[in-house]
Amino acid sequence: MSKRSESAAEVFSALGDATRLSLVTKLGARPQSATALADGSKVTRQAIVKHLQVLEGAGLVKHEKSGREVLYALEAKRLHEARDFLDAVSEHWDRAIERLRDMVED
Amino acid sequence: MSKRSESAAEVFSALGDATRLSLVTKLGARPQSATALADGSKVTRQAIVKHLQVLEGAGLVKHEKSGREVLYALEAKRLHEARDFLDAVSEHWDRAIERLRDMVED
DNA sequence: GCGAAGTGCAACCAAATGGTTGCAAGTTGT
DNA sequence: ACAACTTGCAACCATTTGGTTGCACTTCGC
Numbered sequence: 001m002s003k004r005s006e007s008a009a010e011v012f013s014a015l016g017d018a019t020r021l022s023l024v025t026k027l028g029a030r031p032q033s034a035t036a037l038a039d040g041s042k043v044t045r046q047a048i049v050k051h052l053q054v055l056e057g058a059g060l061v062k063h064e065k066s067g068r069e070v071l072y073a074l075e076a077k078r079l080h081e082a083r084d085f086l087d088a089v090s091e092h093w094d095r096a097i098e099r100l101r102d103m104v105e106d
Numbered sequence: 107m108s109k110r111s112e113s114a115a116e117v118f119s120a121l122g123d124a125t126r127l128s129l130v131t132k133l134g135a136r137p138q139s140a141t142a143l144a145d146g147s148k149v150t151r152q153a154i155v156k157h158l159q160v161l162e163g164a165g166l167v168k169h170e171k172s173g174r175e176v177l178y179a180l181e182a183k184r185l186h187e188a189r190d191f192l193d194a195v196s197e198h199w200d201r202a203i204e205r206l207r208d209m210v211e212d
Numbered sequence: 213g214c215g216a217a218g219t220g221c222a223a224c225c226a227a228a229t230g231g232t233t234g235c236a237a238g239t240t241g242t
Numbered sequence: 243a244c245a246a247c248t249t250g251c252a253a254c255c256a257t258t259t260g261g262t263t264g265c266a267c268t269t270c271g272c
Contacts, residue, residue, distance in 0.1 A: 013122025017230085018115040028198040035248060047231055049250085054229095068239035068248050076196045076203075083192040090185040092134040097182070123260085141218060153261055155220085160259095174218050174269040 007059075008085045011078055014058035019043065020051045024074065027061065031073035113165075117188045120164035125149065126157045130180065133167065137179035 015021055023037060034052060038045035052072050055061040059078045063070050121127055129143060140158060144151035158178050161167040165184045169176050 009122055009124040009127045011122075012118045012127070016115055016117075016119025016122040019230085021115045021118070025195055025198075028195045028202065030202060033248080043230085044232065045249090046233085050230075065249095070249070074195075074199045076199050079192050079196040079199075083189050083196070086185050086189040086192070089131055089134045089180075090182045090189070092131075093180045093182050093185075096134065096136060125260085139218075149260085150262065151219090152263085156260070171219095176219070 008082065010058045011060065011082045014055050014060055015082070017051070017054075019047075020055060023048070023051055023055065024060065027072060027074045031064075031071045033069045033071055035069075037072070114188065114191045116164045117166065117184055120161050120166055121188070123157070123160075125153075126161060129154070129157055129161065130166065133178060133180045137170075137177045139175045139177055141175075143178075 015024065019041075022041075026032065026037060034049045035045050037052075038048045041048060052061060052063070056063060056072075060075055061072050062075050063072045065071075121130065125147075132138065132143060140155045141151050143158075144154045147154060158167060158169070162169060162178075166181055167178050168181050169178045171177075
């Protein structure tokens with residue numbers, strides 16, 4: 001809840017699409033333009049652009065104009081935050097499991 | 107791409123909703139029934155059930171019938187997988203950043 | 213046995229999502 | 243100057259999503 005998990009939901013939602021996830025991994029290698037990313041992809045450049053905007057809205061990506069092209073790059077900070085969220089939940093859960101086990105064991 | 111990131115997308119998509127994320131954290135404390143989870147929530151039990159089904163479809167949750175009620179519990183394995191995916195991408199990225207820095211430095 | 217509690221199923225609805233196409237406008241190299 | 247390339251914007255479309263309501267069915271407690 002709170003603001004924390006709202007933004008977390010936004011990040012996860014942005015990652016929750018196969019095309020977008022593919023974009024993230026591609027951008028993990030190097031910054032690229034929308035047309036470059038659309039090359040070899042099943043979908044249109046416009047679709048790619050929309051996906052990049054979603055990723056940017058979630059703070060996972062930033063863009064920078066360079067002449068006539070626009071380069072998109074990954075923003076690792078948000079990825080780390082998302083990972084930390086998962087760590088927090090699963091740690092709680094792991095402890096809960098442990099407690100349950102302790103109660104049952106004899 | 108591949109099967110790996112398809113299922114990853116499914117997991118992230120399941121987590122990409124504020125209500126669902128809240129359910130995950132609640133289930134992180136202890137297994138609970140849909141009606142218990144719906145108590146104090148803004149939305150209907152039916153909506154909660156649908157969300158739980160989505161989470162279960164992504165393998166994040168499992169359910170078990172106990173008398174007249176149905177208890178939902180977290181499945182930590184998938185959370186770990188999702189975290190590992192984020193680790194992998196951000197590690198690539200961190201290395202890429204490093205390489206770029208090395209090329210620019212003098 | 214009967215009412216209350218908990219669940220499951222189905223129909224339905226508005227809004228968001230992922231995608232397309234067409235076209236105008238700003239760069240670039242020759 | 244001009245053709246080629248890259249981007250941006252808008253309209254439009256089908257499907258998915260998140261949510262509701264109503265009702266039938268099982269299970270518990272007394």
